[in-house]
Amino acid sequence: MSASQKMNSSRSNEVDAVVIGAGFAGLYMVHRLKELGLSHRAFEQGGGVGGTWYWNRYPGASSDSESWVYSYTFSPELEQDWQWSCRFPEQAEILRYLEHVADRFDLKRSFDFNTRVTSASYDEASGFWTVETDGGERVRTKYLITAVGCLSAAQVPKIPGLERFQGKWYHTGQWPHEKVDFSGKRVGVVGTGSSGIQSIPIIAKQAKHLTVFQRTPNFSVPARNAPIGPEQMRKLKRDIRQIRETCRWATIGQPYDLLPTTALEVDPEERRKHYEADWQKGGFEWMFGSYCDLLFNEKANETAAEFVREKIRGTVKDPEVARKLIPRGYPIGTKRLPLDTDYFETFNRENVELVDLRESSIEEIVPSGIRTRDKTYPLDAIVFATGFDALTGPLTRIGIRGRGGQRLDEKWSTGPRTYLGVSTLGFPNMFMITGPGSPSVLGNMPTSIEQHVDWISDCIAHLRNKGATTIEPTKDAEDAWGAHVKELGDGTLFPQTDSWYMGANIPGKPRVFLPYIGGFGTYRKLCDEIAAKGYEGFSIT
Numbered sequence: 001m002s003a004s005q006k007m008n009s010s011r012s013n014e015v016d017a018v019v020i021g022a023g024f025a026g027l028y029m030v031h032r033l034k035e036l037g038l039s040h041r042a043f044e045q046g047g048g049v050g051g052t053w054y055w056n057r058y059p060g061a062s063s064d065s066e067s068w069v070y071s072y073t074f075s076p077e078l079e080q081d082w083q084w085s086c087r088f089p090e091q092a093e094i095l096r097y098l099e100h101v102a103d104r105f106d107l108k109r110s111f112d113f114n115t116r117v118t119s120a121s122y123d124e125a126s127g128f129w130t131v132e133t134d135g136g137e138r139v140r141t142k143y144l145i146t147a148v149g150c151l152s153a154a155q156v157p158k159i160p161g162l163e164r165f166q167g168k169w170y171h172t173g174q175w176p177h178e179k180v181d182f183s184g185k186r187v188g189v190v191g192t193g194s195s196g197i198q199s200i201p202i203i204a205k206q207a208k209h210l211t212v213f214q215r216t217p218n219f220s221v222p223a224r225n226a227p228i229g230p231e232q233m234r235k236l237k238r239d240i241r242q243i244r245e246t247c248r249w250a251t252i253g254q255p256y257d258l259l260p261t262t263a264l265e266v267d268p269e270e271r272r273k274h275y276e277a278d279w280q281k282g283g284f285e286w287m288f289g290s291y292c293d294l295l296f297n298e299k300a301n302e303t304a305a306e307f308v309r310e311k312i313r314g315t316v317k318d319p320e321v322a323r324k325l326i327p328r329g330y331p332i333g334t335k336r337l338p339l340d341t342d343y344f345e346t347f348n349r350e351n352v353e354l355v356d357l358r359e360s361s362i363e364e365i366v367p368s369g370i371r372t373r374d375k376t377y378p379l380d381a382i383v384f385a386t387g388f389d390a391l392t393g394p395l396t397r398i399g400i401r402g403r404g405g406q407r408l409d410e411k412w413s414t415g416p417r418t419y420l421g422v423s424t425l426g427f428p429n430m431f432m433i434t435g436p437g438s439p440s441v442l443g444n445m446p447t448s449i450e451q452h453v454d455w456i457s458d459c460i461a462h463l464r465n466k467g468a469t470t471i472e473p474t475k476d477a478e479d480a481w482g483a484h485v486k487e488l489g490d491g492t493l494f495p496q497t498d499s500w501y502m503g504a505n506i507p508g509k510p511r512v513f514l515p516y517i518g519g520f521g522t523y524r525k526l527c528d529e530i531a532a533k534g535y536e537g538f539s540i541t
């Protein structure tokens with residue numbers, strides 16, 4: 001018997017709710033279940049709380065949303081007490097915050113850590129789910145609540161020869177807990193998404209030599225991270241409730257919103273000035289506090305894309321390296337826009353080399369390094385910053401079986417089908433926090449999470465008050481929601497691009513736009529209206 005099993009041997013094997021995951025979502029869900037007085041168990045694969053921030057410990061890992069909104073709102077006291085050090089906190093600081101929240105609200109005792117849920121099956125006769133863990137436990141529960149994150153199923157590409165590599169290799173999303181020291185080492189980073197773009201400048205400073213293997217050049221906007229001074233802190237503490245209220249209704253859950261103006265109605269010089277001013281401010285606001293047509297109109301998008309291309313040309317000294325780094329052929333923002341600190345500047349360093357995989361792709365990994373079509377690059381370490389099986393992957397890999405033994409991965413084999421991204425037909429009493437078909441990754445994650453957790457908690461309270469046994473979406477509601485999510489996605493530029501938003505980064509995954517892009521505030525309003533109408537679109541028995 002493992003230590004955690006021993007510790008939990010007094011725990012009940014029949015509860016009202018099981019929560020899977022101890023990140024932002026799982027912690028807050030457990031807090032709400034406790035408030036509701038519901039018996040519960042919670043399981044977490046990692047050895048502690050933190051979710052994304054437990055696993056993603058790679059050099060440079062930090063939030064891309066400002067600290068004052070990348071945090072919980074449910075406790076004004078917590079909000080006032082906690083002091084963020086800077087605009088975009090690093091992984092260690094966010095993990096400290098989540099540890100603090102878990103301790104302050106006494107949440108850890110609800111969790112079994114180092115415990116992976118290996119299956120969850122619904123039994124129609126009893127109306128209960130049976131959850132099994134790799135610790136050999138079986139727990140019966142009325143409600144199954146997944147808090148497994150959107151970007152937690154790490155993806156290491158299947159490149160032949162990896163098992164023969166004599167150096168060490170890492171995935172950014174499964175980084176070791178002990179410090180990885182690249183001093184004096186020849187390091188290769190594969191991938192230039194947000195994780196690559198955050199880690200490359202830091203690794204470059206440490207390593208003897210860094211080779212960046214780039215398949216698709218990425219746009220990136222400066223973060224311009226900075227400490228929060230006493231005066232800024234005072235203002236933040238004073239205004240925080242108003243800032244949060246703005247986030248609750250904004251398009252991407254941030255304290256700013258799209259401008260009412262379109263890019264094309266503005267004089268080119270004025271437009272350039274606007275892009276430049278926001279470029280100096282840094283952060284997502286550059287794109288998401290900007291002209292409202294950037295993600296809908298190719299010509300408008302091109303004005304922003306060309307502005308960034310000019311910045312790259314102006315930063316990277318070697319014109320040939322700049323040419324390789326300049327993104328073309330897809331609209332800016334349709335791959336998740338990274339924020340960076342000196343990413344393009346890093347390619348001016350003597351010890352950094354850029355390999356353009358479009359010109360010479362990776363053929364295999366050899367014991368001494370990576371071999372492309374043209375050349376072998378000797379390496380002591382490889383960092384895969386190659387992303388995740390986004391949104392659906394964390395759910396389909398659990399082994400969830402609904403009514404009649406139907407497997408979730410089979411139901412979703414042609415793409416996820418959900419109602420509001422929170423529930424799916426055939427899986428009664430299962431709630432997915434920030435599931436596919438909800439705004440999730442298109443909003444500030446803690447804002448998206450709190451909205452879902454609050455909605456789910458209210459829904460469970462409603463069911464309890466009514467004495468109801470099951471809730472499940474109707475087929476009509478699920479079909480209509482799927483069509484609506486698709487229609488909204490099709491109205492944007494996203495489907496033009498191979499990205500994880502489209503499932504296109506995973507070989508064989510259906511090409512479907514995964515999140516809901518109707519705006520976070522609009523979605524919140526809709527969810528509230530559905531609840532007010534007695535959970536319209538759900539069948540409650």
Ligand code: NAP
Pocket residue numbers: 061062063064065151157158172190191192193194195196197198213214215216336357362385386387388441500505
């Ligand atoms: P990602 O955006 O999916 O980027 C993966 C990179 O690896 C891409 O450049 C991709 O190239 C490349 N790649 C994948 N397979 C490859 C292969 N077989 N050979 C060569 N290159 C390959 O993954 P990520 O950077 O981990 O970021 C994922 C998401 O996590 C982000 O978009 C963001 O939402 C979130 N994230 C957030 C933060 C933050 O908020 N602070 C930080 C990191 C990540 P292609 O483009 O050609 O596919």
